Amino acid sequence: MSYTEMTTGCQCSDYRSQKPNAILFNILSQTQRPSLNYSSAPPHSCHCQMLRTVRLTTPGDTCPVASGVLVKTVRFMQSLLSFRQLPARDQLALLRGCWAPVFLLGLAQEGVDFQVTDAPAASMLKRILLEGQEPRGPEGAESERAESDRARPTLAAMQKLKSCLHKFWSLDLTPKEYAYLKGAVLFDPDVPQLKSAAFIEGLQREAERALREVLTPLHPQDKGRFSRILLTASTLKSINPNFVIELFFRPVIGPADLFELLVEMLFSC
Numbered sequence: 001m002s003y004t005e006m007t008t009g010c011q012c013s014d015y016r017s018q019k020p021n022a023i024l025f026n027i028l029s030q031t032q033r034p035s036l037n038y039s040s041a042p043p044h045s046c047h048c049q050m051l052r053t054v055r056l057t058t059p060g061d062t063c064p065v066a067s068g069v070l071v072k073t074v075r076f077m078q079s080l081l082s083f084r085q086l087p088a089r090d091q092l093a094l095l096r097g098c099w100a101p102v103f104l105l106g107l108a109q110e111g112v113d114f115q116v117t118d119a120p121a122a123s124m125l126k127r128i129l130l131e132g133q134e135p136r137g138p139e140g141a142e143s144e145r146a147e148s149d150r151a152r153p154t155l156a157a158m159q160k161l162k163s164c165l166h167k168f169w170s171l172d173l174t175p176k177e178y179a180y181l182k183g184a185v186l187f188d189p190d191v192p193q194l195k196s197a198a199f200i201e202g203l204q205r206e207a208e209r210a211l212r213e214v215l216t217p218l219h220p221q222d223k224g225r226f227s228r229i230l231l232t233a234s235t236l237k238s239i240n241p242n243f244v245i246e247l248f249f250r251p252v253i254g255p256a257d258l259f260e261l262l263v264e265m266l267f268s269c
Helices: 003-008 012-017 020-032 059-079 088-110 122-130 138-149 155-171 175-186 197-218 225-238 241-253 258-266
Strands: 054-056 116-118
Touching: 054 059, 054 241, 059 088, 059 175, 059 241, 059 258, 088 155, 088 175, 088 225, 088 241, 088 258, 155 225, 155 241, 175 197, 175 225, 197 225, 241 258
Parallel strands: none
Antiparallel strands: 054 116
């Protein structure tokens, strides 16, 4: 029996032919199995294995560290005179569009590692068992839509994030390299609804030029390092910010809106 069959009882090829009671039986069976710890995806994982919902193994340890990195992320933005001089509308747009990749750069710089385990499937089972049995008002429907809009922390998403972090760790960037790279990522002229897009593009080029100037004396023989760094940074945009929120911050902030908290932090001083 394969690893996937042992851990998930997965039968992807037969899933569509299963009767509803068989599907329900599988869900009930999954809730009875002990959760598994993952540091990365198991080899030859099937599609449904990668879509399993996960959560932090030790949120009490990881969430405070992640929160500290988030505070440093906002302070980094506050420390940039060029950022503070932008119109408030552009500051908010850049905050919304770029906080996640800059935060992930902070995780990489701090060397933050984490493990995940299976999340309980009780919520899915509850929806199946209670479907059609309880009337839902407008507030209940709105709450359900908000719940469904959240990016479930899946094993596949975790693997993508881990891959990005490991790529940065293999590059072994210096604090100056991280600082200029964060600037290049923050000043993204492609963020929607920017009033000063041309000026922000200039700030991005300035940050990239400063990064290149730092690299030259540190790695004179490595001509491709600058391109590799920017290419690796571009992969951070593929990480869904909602996934980051659900994995690292939902256990701390509950139903609160993280962006509202970020805005409050950014303009607090």
